[in-house]
Amino acid sequence: MKVPFAGAIDCDLHLPSPSMAVLMRHMDDFWREQFVTRRIDRMDFQLTSFPPNTPLAMRDDWRAPAGEGETPLDKLRREALDPFGARIAIGSILHGAIGLYNEDMAAVICSAVNDHLARDWLDHEPRLRGSILVMGSSPDHAVAEIERLAADRRFVQIILPVMGDFLPGKRQMWPVYRACEKHGLAVALHAGSTYRYPPTGSGWPSYHVEDYIAQSTAFENAIVSFLAEGVFNEFPDLRLVCLESGFTWLPTLLWRLNKEWRGTRQETPWLDRPPADVVRERVRFSLQPVDAPADGALLTRTLAHIGSDELLLFSTDYPHAQFDGDNALPEGLPADLQRKIMIDNPPACYPRLAAEAKEIAP
Amino acid sequence: MSKKRHVVAAVDEVPPGSRKHLNLAGREIALFNLGGEFFALGDKCPHESGSLCAGKIVGLAEADTPGHYRLSRDGEFVKCPWHGWEFDIRTGQSWCDPTRTRARAYETAVAAGETLVKGPYVADTYPVRVEENYIVIDV
Ligand code: FES
Numbered sequence: 001m002k003v004p005f006a007g008a009i010d011c012d013l014h015l016p017s018p019s020m021a022v023l024m025r026h027m028d029d030f031w032r033e034q035f036v037t038r039r040i041d042r043m044d045f046q047l048t049s050f051p052p053n054t055p056l057a058m059r060d061d062w063r064a065p066a067g068e069g070e071t072p073l074d075k076l077r078r079e080a081l082d083p084f085g086a087r088i089a090i091g092s093i094l095h096g097a098i099g100l101y102n103e104d105m106a107a108v109i110c111s112a113v114n115d116h117l118a119r120d121w122l123d124h125e126p127r128l129r130g131s132i133l134v135m136g137s138s139p140d141h142a143v144a145e146i147e148r149l150a151a152d153r154r155f156v157q158i159i160l161p162v163m164g165d166f167l168p169g170k171r172q173m174w175p176v177y178r179a180c181e182k183h184g185l186a187v188a189l190h191a192g193s194t195y196r197y198p199p200t201g202s203g204w205p206s207y208h209v210e211d212y213i214a215q216s217t218a219f220e221n222a223i224v225s226f227l228a229e230g231v232f233n234e235f236p237d238l239r240l241v242c243l244e245s246g247f248t249w250l251p252t253l254l255w256r257l258n259k260e261w262r263g264t265r266q267e268t269p270w271l272d273r274p275p276a277d278v279v280r281e282r283v284r285f286s287l288q289p290v291d292a293p294a295d296g297a298l299l300t301r302t303l304a305h306i307g308s309d310e311l312l313l314f315s316t317d318y319p320h321a322q323f324d325g326d327n328a329l330p331e332g333l334p335a336d337l338q339r340k341i342m343i344d345n346p347p348a349c350y351p352r353l354a355a356e357a358k359e360i361a362p
Numbered sequence: 363m364s365k366k367r368h369v370v371a372a373v374d375e376v377p378p379g380s381r382k383h384l385n386l387a388g389r390e391i392a393l394f395n396l397g398g399e400f401f402a403l404g405d406k407c408p409h410e411s412g413s414l415c416a417g418k419i420v421g422l423a424e425a426d427t428p429g430h431y432r433l434s435r436d437g438e439f440v441k442c443p444w445h446g447w448e449f450d451i452r453t454g455q456s457w458c459d460p461t462r463t464r465a466r467a468y469e470t471a472v473a474a475g476e477t478l479v480k481g482p483y484v485a486d487t488y489p490v491r492v493e494e495n496y497i498v499i500d501v
Binding site: 230231234261262263266268270272274 | 424426427429431432442445447458459
């Protein structure tokens with residue numbers, strides 16, 4: 001169904017991946033020269049995960065380039081910001097730099113992506129907020145990048161692909177989470193992989209469908225890693241946001257977590273209450289893709305199994321092809337839940353959005 | 363049905379840290395000696411009826427923060443052999459869900475043979491001798 005009222009917060013919207021020419025404007029002389037002399041200044045550094053010409057990566061009607069005299073921002077307004085009436089939209093750029101083995105080069109591109117996001121998008125559109133792109137393979141760089149950008153309150157989260165060099169709850173990532181918690185940034189994991197490892201536990205799949213389906217398992221692994229390693233204990237104010245994760249698989253994860261915890265909790269004694277309760281408090285999921293049959297009653301049942309109306313965050317996942325026309329909401333969501341998802345849940349998850357709302361309120 | 367006093371073992375027979383399986387009036391019971399105190403639990407795990415008597419005796423694992431482990435109440439829990447749920451030997455309460463998931467706990471007492479010989483008690487297999495102490499359970 002169409003979004004029934006304006007003022008939503010769109011928590012997952014994709015901005016186009018900038019060309020190297022654009023990014024080089026945000027680099028110093030050394031790196032500009034490096035990219036040119038190494039002849040990689042025309043390389044697009046696309047992520048192999050969800051490459052842009054696969055069908056799901058871009059809805060057909062959004063695939064056309066910006067029109068005559070239209071800037072990319074105009075196009076974004078026309079296709080995503082205006083039709084869904086979002087008050088705020090959190091934009092991300094998932095750039096292939098995070099997959100590079102050369103840490104210095106990856107770091108400089110990530111920083112350029114973030115500066116491009118701030119200068120070329122956020123500066124021009126007050127509805128936009130941003131995600132800080134960081135390298136999960138290099139926690140040192142991630143911390144430095146967070147510290148560099150933390151003062152810019154328009155960045156509300158960091159973003160990492162759900163599959164990286166190691167499970168994301170691992171202790172080597174804790175300095176990153178410490179920095180996020182300190183600055184009121186959420187940690188977003190987005191569907192995708194740097195392909196350091198195959199996306200399945202049994203090696204490389206052959207087809208796209210296998211890669212898509214493997215994502216939900218990766219999110220399960222990531223959530224369980226956060227719980228088992230104790231990230232939520234160590235960082236009591238930190239929120240984990242799963243973007244483009246789907247959520248219809250969540251009930252069985254919650255059931256299994258609570259069940260297995262009863263017999264194994266001695267290994268991780270800091271998990272001192274049913275882990276599904278911790279997930280309900282600390283993990284959030286973007287709405288799109290919904291992955292449920294069109295029958296609204298089935299979705300309602302899934303949500304009842306999830307057992308909380310606070311977990312979902314409205315998202316269009318623009319420009320990915322998750323729904324047709326303006327029907328960014330699935331059928332069958334009761335009105336009060338629509339409100340929670342679109343208006344109330346996002347600020348409750350993002351400390352920086354909550355702080356903004358306070359400033360605006362009389 | 364009124365409860366009957368059963369003499370289940372001589373005290374020396376169940377030394378501290380050990381347990382004994384009992385069948386009293388058709389009930390399976392696990393008897394534990396915790397440092398000289400006796401506790402009896404129904405020997406059916408409330409989950410899926412694993413035998414608690416066959417479980418590992420463990421302490422209580424806790425942690426204030428991740429990676430900082432602490433073991434307290436040494437030997438006061440039994441881990442069900444089937445799926446590992448922990449039960450407080452003193453109360454029968456499960457650690458994971460203490461109010462709703464608990465093993466049945468039976469009162470135990472230690473009685474001197476001298477008083478027991480006067481009866482009444484049920485001790486099919488226990489020749490009670492005046493000079494010994496016995497564990498008794500009312501079922
Ligand atoms: S039967 Fe005891 S834990 Fe399952």
